[in-house]
Amino acid sequence: MTVHQTQTPFTLTTGTGAPVADNQNTETAGPGGPLLLQDQHLFEKLAHFNRERIPERVVHARGAGAYGTFRVTADVTRWTRAKFLSELGKETEVFLRCSTVAGQLGSADAVRDPRGFAVKFYTEDGNYDLVGNNTPVFFIKDPSKFPDFIHTQKRDPYTGSQEVDSVFDFRGLSPESTHQVTWLFGDRGIPASFRHMNGYGSHTYQWQNEAGEIFWVKYHFKTDQGIRNLTAEDAAVLAGKDPDSHQRDLRESIERGEFPSWTVQVQIMPAADAETYRFNPFDLTKVWPHADYPPIEIGRLELNRNPGNIFAEVEQSTFSPAHFVPGIGPSPDRMLQGRLFAYGDAHRYRVGVNADQLPVNRPHAAEARSYQRDGALYDGRHGRAKNYEPNSFGGPVQTGRPLWGGTEVAGLTGNHPAPLHAEDDDFVQAGDLYRLMSEDEKERLISNLATAIAGVSADRDDIVARTIANFAKADADYGKRLEAAVTERRGK
Numbered sequence: 001m002t003v004h005q006t007q008t009p010f011t012l013t014t015g016t017g018a019p020v021a022d023n024q025n026t027e028t029a030g031p032g033g034p035l036l037l038q039d040q041h042l043f044e045k046l047a048h049f050n051r052e053r054i055p056e057r058v059v060h061a062r063g064a065g066a067y068g069t070f071r072v073t074a075d076v077t078r079w080t081r082a083k084f085l086s087e088l089g090k091e092t093e094v095f096l097r098c099s100t101v102a103g104q105l106g107s108a109d110a111v112r113d114p115r116g117f118a119v120k121f122y123t124e125d126g127n128y129d130l131v132g133n134n135t136p137v138f139f140i141k142d143p144s145k146f147p148d149f150i151h152t153q154k155r156d157p158y159t160g161s162q163e164v165d166s167v168f169d170f171r172g173l174s175p176e177s178t179h180q181v182t183w184l185f186g187d188r189g190i191p192a193s194f195r196h197m198n199g200y201g202s203h204t205y206q207w208q209n210e211a212g213e214i215f216w217v218k219y220h221f222k223t224d225q226g227i228r229n230l231t232a233e234d235a236a237v238l239a240g241k242d243p244d245s246h247q248r249d250l251r252e253s254i255e256r257g258e259f260p261s262w263t264v265q266v267q268i269m270p271a272a273d274a275e276t277y278r279f280n281p282f283d284l285t286k287v288w289p290h291a292d293y294p295p296i297e298i299g300r301l302e303l304n305r306n307p308g309n310i311f312a313e314v315e316q317s318t319f320s321p322a323h324f325v326p327g328i329g330p331s332p333d334r335m336l337q338g339r340l341f342a343y344g345d346a347h348r349y350r351v352g353v354n355a356d357q358l359p360v361n362r363p364h365a366a367e368a369r370s371y372q373r374d375g376a377l378y379d380g381r382h383g384r385a386k387n388y389e390p391n392s393f394g395g396p397v398q399t400g401r402p403l404w405g406g407t408e409v410a411g412l413t414g415n416h417p418a419p420l421h422a423e424d425d426d427f428v429q430a431g432d433l434y435r436l437m438s439e440d441e442k443e444r445l446i447s448n449l450a451t452a453i454a455g456v457s458a459d460r461d462d463i464v465a466r467t468i469a470n471f472a473k474a475d476a477d478y479g480k481r482l483e484a485a486v487t488e489r490r491g492k
C-alpha cells in the first residue's frame with residue numbers, strides 16, 4: 001500500500017500499526033530522570049535508522065534514474081527475433097540509470113569520469129538489461145584487471161584519497177588504456193548533464209534471428225538534446241556549487257515536461273566477418289569504425305517519468321549484463337563474460353537474494369515463474385505452488401530453445417592473451433582519435449591530461465615517462481606536445 005500525505009493528518013503509528021502517543025518527548029523516569037526501556041517507539045526509531053543504508057555500489061555508486069519508453073523505428077527482424085524489437089512502432093517500458101564511476105554516493109556529478117548508461121527494457125520475454133557507458137570503449141580488456149583498475153580510482157589504503165600516482169602508474173603499465181584515457185581527457189570527458197551525452201552498449205553482443213543466424217552488434221544511443229560538455233574549469237566550480245547538478249537536471253527536465261530522448265542505432269557485423277575483421281571485434285578497447293559498419297537507426301528511447309522514491313527505485317535498482325531475452329546474447333568479449341558473473345553477485349550482496357522481486361527490478365510485461373524461492377525478505381508470492389522441477393502439479397517448464405546461438409571454439413584451455421587481428425595494437429585507435437580532433441580540441445586534451453599527469457609525485461618521473469610513452473606511440477605529435485606541457489607544469 002502506498003502511504004499518501006493528505007490535508008487531514010492520519011494517526012502516526014509504529015511499524016506494526018499501533019498509535020504513537022508522543023513523537024517529541026521520550027519516556028523518562030520522572031521529568032529529569034533517565035530513559036525507560038519500555039519506550040519501544042524510540043528504540044524502533046533508532047534501530048531502524050541504524051539500518052537505513054545498504055552498501056553502495058562498489059562502482060557507479062552515484063547516479064540518477066528515470067522511467068520511459070523505447071519505440072522501434074526500423075524493421076530489424078532479419079537480425080534478431082527479440083520480441084520487443086519485432087514490430088515498427090512497438091513500445092516497451094524502460095528504466096534508465098546514469099551514473100559516475102569512481103565517486104561515492106555523496107560525491108559531485110560534474111567530474112571527469114565516464115558516465116554509466118544502464119537501461120532496463122521491461123519486455124514481454126522478461127527484462128533485458130543493457131549496462132553500458134557514455135564511452136564506446138573501456139580502459140582494459142580482461143576482467144581480472146578490473147578490481148586492480150578500480151582500486152586506483154578509489155581511495156588509497158594509506159592516504160584515504162584517490163592518488164594520482166596510482167592512477168597513472170596503472171595506466172602507464174596498462175597500455176591498452178591509451179584509447180579510453182584519450183577519450184576521457186578530451187572534450188567529452190565531463191558531460192554537462194546526463195541528458196547531453198550519448199550512451200553506448202560498448203561491448204559487442206549477439207543477435208540471433210528466427211532462422212537461427214547470428215550477428216554481432218554494437219549499440220549506440222545518440223542524444224537528441226545534442227552533446228554538451230563542461231570545461232575543466234567550469235566543472236570544478238559547478239561540482240563545488242551544486243554537487244547534484246546532473247541528478248537535479250534530469251529530474252527537473254522531466255518535471256517540466258521536457259522529456260530527454262536518444263536515437264538508438266546499431267552497428268551490425270555478419271558472424272562470418274568476425275574472424276578476419278581488421279580489429280578483434282570482441283576487444284572492448286576498440287571501436288568498429290563507422291566506415292566499416294555504418295550505424296543503423298532502430299529506435300528512440302524517451303524518459304518521461306521520475307521515480308517516486310529514490311531509495312526504492314534507484315538505490316535498489318539492479319542491472320545485469322547477464323539479463324538477456326530470446327534473440328539477444330553475449331559475445332566472447334572476455335570483459336563482458338566476466339561481467340556476466342559480477343553483477344548478479346553484487347546484487348545478492350548489496351540488495352539481497354530477492355532483489356529481482358522489487359518493483360523496479362521485477363518484470364513488468366512478463367511474470368517471473370522460477371523455482372528459486374525463499375531467502376531474506378521473500379514475500380510469499382508463489383503461495384503453495386510446488387518448489388521443485390520436474391513436477392506433475394502444473395509447474396512451469398523449460399522451452400527447450402536457447403535464448404541465443406552457439407559459437408564455435410577451438411584450442412586448448414589456458415591463460416591466453418586476447419587474439420590480435422591484422423591492425424590490432426594498443427595505440428592505433430587512440431592515435432586515430434587524436435588525429436580526428438581539431439587543433440582546439442587537441443589543445444584542451446593536452447592541457448587536461450598534462451595538468452593531471454603533472455600531479456604525479458616529484459620523485460616518480462618513471463611513472464610520468466611511462467605514461468607519456470604510451471601517448472607518443474599513439475601519435476608522435478601527441479607525445480611530444482604532452483611531454484612539453486607536463487615538463488612545463490612540473491618545472492623540470
Ligand code: HEM
Pocket residue numbers: 056057058059060063097098099115116117118131132133138142143144146201202203284317318319335336338339342343346347350
Ligand atoms: C570486468 C569488468 C567489470 C566488472 C567486474 C564490473 C563490475 C561492476 C559492479 C560490481 C557494479 C555494481 C553493481 C551493483 O552493485 O548493482 C557495476 C556497476 C556498473 N557497471 Fe560495471 N563492471 C565492469 C565493467 C564495466 C563496463 C565495461 C561498463 C560499461 C561498458 C560498466 C558499466 C557499469 C554500469 C553502468 C554500472 C552501474 C549500473 C547501475 O546503474 O546500477 N562496467 N560494475
